[in-house]
Amino acid sequence: MKRNVLIIGAGGVAQVVAHKCAQNNDVLGDIHIASRTLFKCEAILDSVREKSALKLADGVLQAHRIDAMDSAAVARLIRDTGAGIVINVGSPFVNMTVLDACIETGAAYIDTAIHEEPDKICETPPWYANHEWKKRDICAERGVTAILGAGFDPGVVNAFARFAVDEFMDEVKSIDIVDVNAGSHGHYFATNFDPEINFREFTGTVYTWQGGKWQENRMFEVGRDWDLPVVGTRRAYLCGHDEIHSLAARYPDADVRFWMGFGDHYINVFTVLNNLGLLSEHPVTTAEGLEVVPLKVVKAVLPDPASLAPGYTGKTCIGDLVKGVKDGREVEVFVYNVADHEEAYAEIGSQGISFTAGVPAVAAALLIAEGPWDAKEMKNVEDLDPKPFFTVLDRIGLPTRVRDEQGDRAWNE
Template identity: 60%
Template sequence: MRKNVLIIGAGGVAHVVAHKCAMYNDVLGDICIASRTRQKCDAIIESVLRKNHLRDSSKKLYSREVNALDISSLIHLIKDTESEIVINVGQAYVNMSVLEACIETGAVYMDTAIHEEPDKVCENPPWYANYEWKRKERCREKGITAILGIGFDPGVVNAWCALAQKDYFDTIDTIDILDVNAGSHGKYFATNFDPEINFREFRKVWTWINRKWVLQKVHSVRMDYDFPVVGRLPVYLNGHDELHSLSKNIDANSIRFWMGFGDHYLNVFSVLTNIGLTSEKPVKLDDGREVVPLKVLKALLPDPSSLAPGYTGKTCIGNFIRGTKGHEQREIFIYNICDHAECYREVESQAISYTAGVPPVAAAILAARGDWDVKHMVNVEELDPTPFIELLNTMGLPTEIIETPAPFTPPVIESLESV
């Protein structure tokens, strides 16, 4: 049994992770929340206590201050807190320093997004090969369990791909991952998670088509799809983390990711981009100071965690999978519906943070029990999906499956460039 959890980060996803860890602290043990700003950690603790979510009051829930880019400080923190499981939900820039600290201390490592370097955006695929997979052999040699991308997308959608390959298909032709937010936060413009990371996604669209990487323009390929519960909504071809491991680990001809955007969002994003405010490159002011436009924009936009009160509507994330079973053509839609208002009532969060924050806690429980304590580095689709999905069904993220769903037939996607 593994025990004691260290949560790195104090944003909206960390908020949900802390609540859910507290609800299962009889299994997970003591919980420490650590970030550069300890006050944010303490605010999360206040929320957990306000909702009375600490199941076992004999276990500790406390905060620490740490610079997550400082590996030696992280090593000291892991040892001092006796944490055997580290859930990294800080900015993607800190992934490799947190992973290095886990390799040195023997702690289980997990994150919810792929590593990024501040000055490098949308590197050539497969992205995991640039940083994470370079440490695979060291993890195996030292018996380190490292579970990459264990949020929702990436994360749950990867597990659904593994489930489809295991139980529903003999051969898979296409996997289309669809993510829409049919909710309303009432703000003129806001992102549902860290805007700095969010906008960096919208530079290039690398997608996996006919077993090769294909480059497309951002927001250039649109489909309208009739989703269960939330109805017919537009989605746009997008690049995303999970494609970069699924293309390696799942035997499918094409794997694509689609995200929903409304006209207002696209119009505002287009203006911000055209005037340079989504750029990560520093610019010099008249007084000689340098600023990064994207960081200025992040400071101006609403904090994603502040959107939760009054957020209405639902999200739908699902995998449309086409292939064969027993020589017959088969199509299924595996999906989850999450309600913003219900998330706020339960953990004082909105559904985007909730869907990203619950899965790593389910994974931590499986690691603590030994089911997923595999002693090497894995992406989620390499693990047995059944106990994970069954656990999520009891934790607020139930999986639904529709046979012969509404058809999803994207247009032919021409390649601008391939690798």
């Protein structure tokens, strides 16, 4: 059954989602995109048209202006557009209002990152329990499909973990998710996502699930060198991340950690800005009496993440090193994907980080439209069968591979 799609947001990830929906509009139907800034939505649709991305060329492409914090307005737009699936790739501040609109209208809901309150940098774990999971019962009651965290990480990496455990072990001991961007944007410094959101990830407490409980560290406190396919040996640091909070609930006996790759230069710039107080979301007052949030000024001087795409070179490698026991023997497997910045730009005008975040959300939408993931309740990605997901991802640009003592191969070889 064709399901019209409403995309919320008009940033770099929304651009990827729009292109991929267009390339699959034989399954998805009409494509609507809505954000606070109409011209950004129009620009994305223009780029879809420029690339002739619509599979069915007479498909509907339409831009809308919306305040996604206004749940009733989102519900009205869902009804007006006849959207059966809402892909929320707006700011993480709007998750709950958009989810409420889906519950209200019965549309399926997909997002790619956990809800955040603007004034709270880091909430207590497990993060999903603070907001999204409070809506589990009502989703089940009303038969509303809601897939949480269906980007790459969280998202595909959750499916990697589920797949590794199901296929290769009787018992899981640890899940280490490693995210390395070995690409180069050629700027002195830039963030791949909105700097405001990007830095918030690293200014709070680092929560990981180890030894059956939440462990707290500071950012950049724990680093380790990882030997990775294609990108080689890279240093990554223990980091708080959404997927730890759902995977720890599913696999409470395993250690669940997230590692993000950073070069010394990134860490140095981050440390200087953070120590000076320039990453603060609390306003300061200048000598002239102007009240201003330092983080917003840092954002204003940094390159727009979307502007990085044309010059971006190199690859990303994101995967899960999963260790466990099979037939009484210790086993380990690395399930991963390698994506290429230049290929992403050539295909849809985006950099690789946006590409890896946006494509899985569209895969999830296709699996809802086609049935396998139309769960009629709230799910995190690891709650769903990973194999149809990998099959769609293989087809639409993010192939899954496996490396273990048997060698390095496609997941289904």
